[in-house]
Amino acid sequence: MLTADVLARPAPEVAPLLLGAVLRNGPVAVRLTEVEAYAGRDDPASHAFRGPTPRNGVMFGPPGQLYLYFSYGMHWAANVVCGPDGTAGGCLLRAARVVEGVELAHERRHGVAERDLARGPGRLTQALGLRPEDRGTDLLAGGDLRLEAGSGEPFEVATGPRVGVSQAADVPWRFWVAGSRYVSAYKRSPRAP
């Protein structure tokens, strides 16, 4: 089960546990297939590495909150805050399969293939209809926007380096469902050494 106690563990421990879990926002629900861990103050690739700012403040708060950030001019991406209250950490939700509300997700994602509805961080937030003001939502509080346990179907977890980061580019803190087609493509940052 994904309790606050579990999410209070370090992000690299929590990340594989999020695979297979369901994130719901009202009528649309997705099953997570790919996640990356960001370990806060000790992780040069993390937004929290240089300390708290207005943007990343929720990462320093209690676990289980939603952290949203804006990236590359056009996209929002979602994290689940991990680690104990007062310690920064989070898991970036990189990809998922839409399991409920497929029609609404298609409307939001205008004419793309079913496989691409939530394959990628920006696509995932768009398919779910997450908005900037959802930052800080407690995903364990049982609201319209919440984290649910998965169906328990067994699967293997694969690991590898994180996508698009220029710092700590070889740390294997990306986790995905082995063999799943609902996983984004790996792309190394052009700025990485």
Add this chain to the structure above:
DNA sequence: CACTAGATGCTCT
């Protein structure tokens, strides 16, 4: 299919 280039605007220095 693989690979590349350019758009785009928030966030912090």
Add this chain to the structure above:
DNA sequence: GAGCATCTAGTGA
């Protein structure tokens, strides 16, 4: 003003 935890459309095989 520089730097991005990206996406899409375009090209070429």
